[in-house]
Amino acid sequence: xxxxxxxxxxxxxxxxxxxxxxxxxxxxxxxxxxxxxxxxxxxxxxxxxxxxxxxxxxxxxxxxxxxxxxxxxxxxxxxxxxxxxxxxxxxxxxxxxxxxxxxxxxxxxxxxxxxxxxxxxxxxxxxxxxxxxxxxxxxxxxxxxxxxxxxxxxxxxxxxxxxxxxxxxxxxxxxxxxxxxxxxxxxxxxxxxxxxxxxxxxxxxxxxxxxxxxxx
Ligand code: MD3
Ligand code: FE
Numbered sequence: 001x002x003x004x005x006x007x008x009x010x011x012x013x014x015x016x017x018x019x020x021x022x023x024x025x026x027x028x029x030x031x032x033x034x035x036x037x038x039x040x041x042x043x044x045x046x047x048x049x050x051x052x053x054x055x056x057x058x059x060x061x062x063x064x065x066x067x068x069x070x071x072x073x074x075x076x077x078x079x080x081x082x083x084x085x086x087x088x089x090x091x092x093x094x095x096x097x098x099x100x101x102x103x104x105x106x107x108x109x110x111x112x113x114x115x116x117x118x119x120x121x122x123x124x125x126x127x128x129x130x131x132x133x134x135x136x137x138x139x140x141x142x143x144x145x146x147x148x149x150x151x152x153x154x155x156x157x158x159x160x161x162x163x164x165x166x167x168x169x170x171x172x173x174x175x176x177x178x179x180x181x182x183x184x185x186x187x188x189x190x191x192x193x194x195x196x197x198x199x200x201x202x203x204x205x206x207x208x209x210x211x212x213x214x215x216x
Contacts, residue, residue: 015109018159018171021145021183023110029149030176032102033202037151039096040122040208043067046093047085049124055079062131063124068095070119070215072138079138081119081215095120102178103147103212110180112145117212125155125207127197133160133168133189136213144214145182151175151210152203153195160189175200 016024029036049063052074066072070081071092085092099120107115119139123131136146150173157179160168166189173179181188199205 018169018179019181019185019188021111022159022179022181022185024171024173025106025109025178025180026174027176028106028109028178029102029151032098033151033176035098036102036149036210037202037208039098040151040210043093043122046090047071047088049122050087060131061129063129065092065122066120067093067099067122068117068119072119072121072213072215081138099210099212102149106147106178106180107145107182110145110182112180112182115145115147115212115214117147117214119213119215121211121213123209123211125153125192125195125209127153127205128194129192129207130194131192133158133164133191135187135189137187139213139215141214142186143182145180145186147212148179148181149210149212150177150179151208152200153198153205153207155195155207155209156193158191158193160191162187162189164189175202 044065047065049065051059051063053059054074055078073082103117104115154174157171157173158168159171160166
């Protein structure tokens with residue numbers, strides 16, 4: 001057992017801990033789900049969801065877009081954050097106020113005060129879409145947490161360790177769940193198992209994941 005496994009199961013607020021500094025806020029985004037999805041549709045109309053190519057030449061099964069001052073992108077030359085959407089040649093759509101507010105509130109509830117994201121990566125999953133085990137290390141300030149919001153079909157999140165070969169825990173994520181990851185958990189490997197086809201009343205056969213980051 002690694003030291004990362006030594007954490008309390010319950011937070012004072014009733015939130016679940018899945019790591020020493022990672023907290024699941026079940027259903028936290030439910031009151032905002034429709035508003036969030038409308039905003040995603042507006043963003044995707046200007047910065048379409050696309051399947052990026054990794055530096056290794058693989059096309060990702062997740063479709064991605066961004067909003068905010070910076071957006072995460074990838075091609076044969078590498079992974080990077082960019083102020084310009086390479087598809088449109090234009091800045092990414094602005095981050096809606098409801099996104100910034102929700103991310104800041106969730107981070108504070110998990111003990112990270114003053115979190116102001118400058119990037120929101122929007123991931124779309126369809127049945128069979130997966131995200132293989134990786135680390136998020138392209139952000140400047142690794143002291144800032146990442147906040148994720150799950151919408152639509154359920155997914156199984158894989159939470160590993162600092163080494164790629166460390167064992168992984170499975171965390172089911174449902175529509176409306178918000179997760180905050182920071183501190184010693186910030187560089188843990190993670191991924192998403194291939195999605196099952198379990199249509200959601202609001203989104204049908206889709207899952208949308210928003211990840212809020214301090215990238216710059
Ligand atoms: C734990 N997305 O976009 S969100 C990603 O469900 C990504 O779309 C997944 O991994 C998704 O990079 C998982 C949760 C997440 C995001 C970043 C993390 C968990 C993390 C960074 C460090 C540790
Ligand atoms: Fe990630």
